[in-house]
Amino acid sequence: MYYLAQANIARFKASLDNPLMKEFTDFLEPVNKLAEESEGFIWRLTDTDGKSASYIESPFKDELMAINVSVWEDYDSLSNFVYSSVHSYFLRNKKKWFDIGGPSQFIMWWIPVEETPTLEMVKKKLLHHEKHGDTPSVFSIKKMFDTQGNSIKK
Numbered sequence: 001m002y003y004l005a006q007a008n009i010a011r012f013k014a015s016l017d018n019p020l021m022k023e024f025t026d027f028l029e030p031v032n033k034l035a036e037e038s039e040g041f042i043w044r045l046t047d048t049d050g051k052s053a054s055y056i057e058s059p060f061k062d063e064l065m066a067i068n069v070s071v072w073e074d075y076d077s078l079s080n081f082v083y084s085s086v087h088s089y090f091l092r093n094k095k096k097w098f099d100i101g102g103p104s105q106f107i108m109w110w111i112p113v114e115e116t117p118t119l120e121m122v123k124k125k126l127l128h129h130e131k132h133g134d135t136p137s138v139f140s141i142k143k144m145f146d147t148q149g150n151s152i153k154k
Helices: 019-037 075-084 087-092 119-132
Strands: 002-011 041-044 065-072 105-114
Touching: 002 075, 002 087, 002 119, 019 087, 065 075, 065 119, 075 087, 105 119
Parallel strands: none
Antiparallel strands: 002 065, 002 105, 041 065
């Protein structure tokens, strides 16, 4: 059995303590709590205090690069949270807080139920996707694959 892991990276416009980021940071914890309570949610990357992964030291050279990693039962569970909850407001308004012209990537991959993504794994998946595009081992919303490696339409 497999779960769907997702990771996304994007560059913040400013540090999280900057007033420009206040609306975003005010809603980090409530939105993360909503994710955790959503049907199909399995796990999310947090800092040592259980706060948002946004507070983790960036594994990238750019300290303003934000990373988010979570695991879901399936794509429908992830999609319902992302597009049919208050999270969609932040997605629609991302240019308020994120450098839209900067590096940004959203990837997904299937993991065995007993596996938990690591930052090292995420970096490898991101690099693989940058180099090869959508493949059965890592893909985007544009070309998704099932657990058997078959292309699927969403």
